[in-house]
Amino acid sequence: DQQVKQNSPSLSVQEGRISILNCDYTNSMFDYFLWYKKYPAEGPTFLISISSIKDKNEDGRFTVFLNKSAKHLSLHIVPSQPGDSAVYFCAASRSGSARQLTFGSGTQLTVLP
Amino acid sequence: DSGVTQTPKHLITATGQRVTLRCSPRSGDLSVYWYQQSLDQGLQFLIHYYNGEERAKGNILERFSAQQFPDLHSELNLSSLELGDSALYFCASSPVAGGGSPLHFGNGTRLTVT
Numbered sequence: 001d002q003q004v005k006q007n008s009p010s011l012s013v014q015e016g017r018i019s020i021l022n023c024d025y026t027n028s029m030f031d032y033f034l035w036y037k038k039y040p041a042e043g044p045t046f047l048i049s050i051s052s053i054k055d056k057n058e059d060g061r062f063t064v065f066l067n068k069s070a071k072h073l074s075l076h077i078v079p080s081q082p083g084d085s086a087v088y089f090c091a092a093s094r095s096g097s098a099r100q101l102t103f104g105s106g107t108q109l110t111v112l113p
Numbered sequence: 114d115s116g117v118t119q120t121p122k123h124l125i126t127a128t129g130q131r132v133t134l135r136c137s138p139r140s141g142d143l144s145v146y147w148y149q150q151s152l153d154q155g156l157q158f159l160i161h162y163y164n165g166e167e168r169a170k171g172n173i174l175e176r177f178s179a180q181q182f183p184d185l186h187s188e189l190n191l192s193s194l195e196l197g198d199s200a201l202y203f204c205a206s207s208p209v210a211g212g213g214s215p216l217h218f219g220n221g222t223r224l225t226v227t
Contacts, residue, residue, distance in 0.1 A: 004155070006155075034215055036218075041220065042220050043115060043117070043119075043203055043205075043218030043219050043220045043221050044156070044203070044218045045115070045218070046215040046216070046217065049215055089155060089156070091156075100146070100158050100161060100169055100171060101146075101148075101156070101158065101216065102158070103148075103155035103156040103157075104155050105153070105154055105155040106155060
């Protein structure tokens with residue numbers, strides 16, 4: 001049972017345009033959501049997070065949106081840069097679970113110059 | 114550099130064997146988490162230790178075990194290895210046992226069972 005789903009295995013975007021990565025979850029107990037970026041031969045790197053008490057969180061070029069009623073979150077990258085090309089993982093956890101993250105399967109983002 | 118160190122980077126072994134993966138958390142972090150990433154899949158939570166004590170278990174097989182030592186480094190022991198155990202094994206650390214800060218991951222150990 002996949003509790004966190006990333007339905008797009010890959011996404012290609014032109015440099016300078018917006019990248020939108022999507023994530024759906026099924027467990028309504030999740031209340032903390034994160035995005036990680038992963039380059040080949042490296043571990044996942046924390047990018048941005050959002051608590052369920054918010055619906056938006058921004059950090060520079062990265063914005064995460066949370067729609068609790070739809071159990072959906074998205075990561076917007078504006079403007080996209082070639083260095084953003086990586087696998088992006090959505091992850092979720094719930095209070096009291098000691099940060100046991102449940103990960104999606106990842107989306108490979110390719111930013112074309 | 115996340116500050117989390119995992120050794121070895123690569124490990125090739127045969128079915129039925131036993132291996133030990135090692136993780137040194139970031140300085141000051143008390144929590145260590147182990148995750149497994151099989152081909153084209155997301156990371157699956159295996160086990161969590163906080164300050165030497167096991168705090169939670171996820172999808173960890175009985176053939177697998179872990180411990181966290183007084184110096185806070187952790188080891189993941191995989192025994193009676195099967196072909197399906199081939200995967201990337203990641204260690205992550207955080208300062209606390211619960212919420213508040215994201216996990217910081219090491220670069221992983223790639224295990225190949227032949």
